[in-house]
Amino acid sequence: MMKKRIFALLMLVIVLAGCKAGGVDFSIETAPSHKYGQSFPIVIKAVEGSEAVTGLEITANLEMAKMDHGEIEVHFTNNGDGTYEGEVELPMAGEWIAEVQAEKDGETYEGTLEFDVEEE
């Protein structure tokens, strides 16, 4: 019984360490604004430690934090400097969440980003 627990704990430590070593961190560089009938740029930055990560294929699903507007899928283009740009027409200003999915050389990375959308 004890042995099993120690083994499970060890596995957890290995998994956590593994995640950290190969992790890509995402952040919102530019949040989109909101204005009826208009789309705005959204820019995501990808880093591994302090290094910019280029060459990712990024898609994000956007949803409001406290309201259901469904999900809005955004595809991003690689700017080549660790930033990725998409364009989106959102239904309203407020708190939004982006579920980021990225892929590079068969590896996948994920991140959840919260950001505020201001009325323009």
Ligand SMILES: [Cu+2]
């Ligand atoms: Cu809303």
